[in-house]
Amino acid sequence: GAVVSQHPSWVICKSGTSVKIECRSLDFQATTMFWYRQFPKQSLMLMATSNEGSKATYEQGVEKDKFLINHASLTLSTLTVTSAHPEDSSFYICRVLVAPGLAGYEQYFGPGTRLTVT
C-alpha cells in the first residue's frame, strides 16, 4: 500500500486565494520531506527541503513568502500556496526521506496534487 499520501489529490481555486497541500508519511517517521513542482511536459523541479521543527530551505528562485512550508511533525509537512495565480497551476509532489536503516536511506514520492488556479 501507499506509504506517502497527499491531500488533496486535486484542487481548483480562484486567483488570489490560498491553498494548503498536505504530505503525510504513513506508518513511519520522515526525517526530511522535499517539495517538487512539475509543469506540463517538464521535469520535476525542487522547490524546498523541509526538516521537522526547523525552517524550510528554499531553492533559488522560489519565493518563500509565497510558498509557505510547515513541517510540524515527523509525519506531516504542508505547503501553502499563498495568493495563488494562474501561473502557479502545476503538479505538486512531495518526496519523503526515511532515516537510514540497514539499507541506508529510503525515499518515497507522494501521489501528487494537481493545482489549477482560475
Place this chain on the structure above:
Amino acid sequence: QKEVEQNSGPLSVPEGAIASLNCTYSDRGSQSFFWYRQYSGKSPELIMFIYSNGDKEDGRFTAQLNKASQYVSLLIRDSQPSDSATYLCAVNQRVGNKLVFGAGTILRVKS
C-alpha cells in the same frame, strides 16, 4: 550545462525490442543514480537505483553506470506497450540528499 541531461525523445520501439535510455550528469562527485517511470498525471515510480560502476539487472531492466564518463543508462528488454511512459533520470546530490531530475525521455512502445 544542465545538471542532468536526457534526450527528450520520443523514443519509439516495437514491442519486444530493447529500449535504451541515456542520461549524463555534471556533478562528478554524485554517488547515487535513479531511474523513475512516470505516467501522465501520475507521480514518478522508482524503477531502479545504482551506486556502483557497471551493470545492475532487475527483471527486464538493466541500469548501467559509468562514473568516469558521467553516464547512466537504462535498458528495457522485451519492451511492452505498458512500458510507454516518460522515464526520468535522477541524481542524488552529495549535500542534502536532494534529487535532481533530468527532463525525461518519452518512450513509446508500439504493438
